[in-house]
Amino acid sequence: MKVTHPESLIFWSIIVFIILFVLLRKYAWKPILGAVKSREASINKALDTAEEARKELQNLQADNEKLLKEARAERDAMIKEAREIKDKMITDAKGQAQVEADKMIQQARQSIDSEKQAALADLKNQVASLSVEIAEKVIKRELSSNDRQLKLVDDMLDEVTLN
Template sequence: MDKLVNDFSFGLFIWQIILFLLLLFLLRKFAWRPILNAVNQREEGIKNALAAAEEAKKEMQNVTADSEKLLKEARTEREAMLKEAREIKERMIAESKEQAKEEGDKMIKQAQAAIESEKKAAVADIKNQVAELSVEIAEKVLKEQLSNKDKQLKLVESMLGDVKLN
């Protein structure tokens, strides 16, 4: 350090300062501006990329919210459709039961009417048969009465034994 202080030259120092300032001026004009421009462009690019990423994130959130909204609406619509289908099914079952009951009642009434008709026909047939038998018995009794009273009683008893009432 002593040597530097002893060998110090003021003119050389001025020239070195001038050259240093010239070097700084040249570096500033030709190197720092392009370097700073490149750094600024890079910084701007990063800001734009971050802004684009933020915008994409917001857009993704909007799309997610929209898709969730659509999914919720679809679920609501599906539930409404299922409810409507259940109501239609229940209504159809109730109508079918009512119709089956009406047809069953109708068939029962028809069967009862047929049974009543058959019953009336059977009673009428029995009355006719009884009337015919009564007439035949009366006829035979009258014929036998004219001939013999003992025979008439035996004949009536045998005819009554032959007739079976239901």
């Protein structure tokens, strides 16, 4: 057995370590570090993409909220307009019905007045006829005798001179 010196063992251990270190650095560390860096870059890219997607999602949600608010406002405006149109139609119909009712009442009053005037004219004619008939009968009776005729003339003359 050969005895080696511990210094030479340390020396060769260091040499082997340096060679191993250079080989690992050249062939292992660079690819490993490159893979780690590319992995890190892809992770960062994925995080950036996720952040952009999150921001886009927030923008879409904000746009959706805005569209919903606009749609609700438009719906409310349409409902308000429909109610106003309905109220206007009801008011117009009531106004037109009132005008028609007033017109019908006026026509009825005119018809009643004309019928009343006709009835009064007819009544006057009938009264006049009856008055003439009564006057004829009274005059015939009063004038049937000469004494009565003279008395009537005297009474009339007295009335004329007194007034």
